[in-house]
Amino acid sequence: MLQYVNMKIDGGDFRATKGSSVLDVAIEYGICIPHLCHVPNLSEIGACRLCIVEHVVNGRSKVTTSCTLLVKEGMVIRSNTEKIKKLRRNIAELLVAQAPNSRAIQDIAVRCGVKEVRYPFRNENCVLCGRCVRVCSELFGAKAIGFVGRGKDRRVEPPFGVLSDLCKHCGTCIDLCPMTFNPCEGYMKSGEEHLCGKCESQMLLADNLPESCVWCELGEGFQCSRY
Ligand code: SF4
Numbered sequence: 631m632l633q634y635v636n637m638k639i640d641g642g643d644f645r646a647t648k649g650s651s652v653l654d655v656a657i658e659y660g661i662c663i664p665h666l667c668h669v670p671n672l673s674e675i676g677a678c679r680l681c682i683v684e685h686v687v688n689g690r691s692k693v694t695t696s697c698t699l700l701v702k703e704g705m706v707i708r709s710n711t712e713k714i715k716k717l718r719r720n721i722a723e724l725l726v727a728q729a730p731n732s733r734a735i736q737d738i739a740v741r742c743g744v745k746e747v748r749y750p751f752r753n754e755n756c757v758l759c760g761r762c763v764r765v766c767s768e769l770f771g772a773k774a775i776g777f778v779g780r781g782k783d784r785r786v787e788p789p790f791g792v793l794s795d796l797c798k799h800c801g802t803c804i805d806l807c808p809m810t811f812n813p814c815e816g817y818m819k820s821g822e823e824h825l826c827g828k829c830e831s832q833m834l835l836a837d838n839l840p841e842s843c844v845w846c847e848l849g850e851g852f853q854c855s856r857y
């Protein structure tokens with residue numbers, strides 16, 4: 631039998647299913663908390679940190695990722711304070727610097743209020759969100775790809791660098807990868823360390839969305855009013 635807890639998010643009272651994460655509850659009630667590495671029904675790895683919130687305990691707040699934070703009776707969460715918006719903007723800015731040609735990441739960054747990118751562009755083809763690795767392992771049981779290496783050498787690869795019989799060629803890893811959504815035309819060059827703005831012009835619903843919505847187009851959606 632389902633058990634419930636009562637909690638507050640941004641001053642509102644919510645009933646949440648025990649065992650669910652704060653991000654799950656926010657999505658269920660249409661509160662937009664930006665997220666990238668979260669995929670419904672897969673494990674959470676807290677990789678992107680875009681989903682940070684303030685968790686208030688005894689009057690003191692702690693910044694934590696909402697996808698890895700399980701709900702508790704009487705929990706108090708602030709998802710959209712000035713502190714969170716500033717931290718989130720910086721995280722989004724770093725993501726753009728890492729992968730400036732990803733349409734999905736540009737969309738997220740614009741919706742998080744990023745106006746310029748102060749970090750050097752790295753033009754990487756992976757932001758290590760782990761969406762592909764988890765769907766392959768947890769949904770299909772294939773384990774055809776995984777993380778290898780550490781630090782700046784960390785990357786996603788098939789075992790021993792060779793695509794094996796383990797792969798079922800389902801294509802789901804590609805469908806879920808934020809690097810594959812309508813990529814921008816070519817890499818940004820050195821000296822173009824700013825957002826091109828093309829993505830924003832394509833976000834036709836942007837004016838009607840709450841400030842915190844990232845219009846992420848990550849496939850599973852927020853189940854919010856834009857769909
Ligand atoms: S295409 Fe292959 S590597 Fe990708 S999710 Fe499917 S089984 Fe895994």
Ligand code: SF4
Binds near residue numbers: 758759761803806808
């Ligand atoms: S390949 Fe794509 S889905 Fe996989 S970790 Fe990298 S960015 Fe994420």
Ligand code: FES
Binds near residue numbers: 681695696
């Ligand atoms: S969605 Fe929570 S850390 Fe990425």
